[in-house]
Amino acid sequence: MSIKSKAKRDANRKKSNSGSGNSGSGNGASEEASTEVEAHADLRDVDGSLLGGIVRRDEEWLLGMDGKMVGSSDSAATMLALIRRAATMHERTGRQATLKFSDALRNAANEEASLLGMSFEQFEDNLEQNMQVNPAAAGTPSPDRSGGTLH
DSSP: OOHHHHHHHHHHHHHHHHHHTOOSOOOHHHHHHTOOEEEEEEEEETTOOEEEEEEEETTEEEEEETTEEEEEESOHHHHHHHHHHHHHHHHHTTOOEEEEEOHHHHHHHHHHHHHTTSOHHHHHHHHHHHHHHSHHHHSSOOOOGGGOOOO
């Protein structure tokens, strides 16, 4: 267990105790519940129903689709590329989808790609090529990228 993790837990415990009026030590359930989750992306259909999203919790990016968590990574670029891929695949079925994501996610993805010596678009293309080489890793066929940009 790292010192950083203990410091986060202690800060969360202090925050939850001061907010609820508790003066005793917190239990494990309240510690878990106080973990801060930040929403950074959502993919919605034409009716506004949530198809998928990305959140950040404890410095980890989590990808959810169809009401289930399907993956996690410390890589913002990978998570953004995957949800963009999901949006493209959804649109290939003839159904409109809207993807919105935070500046923080976009900036983190761009910075990560830059540290690797490429643009985010190059990172995304590289990930796509890797998924085509090993389709079992992707679980789905590759999307058509001729459809324009997502914002």
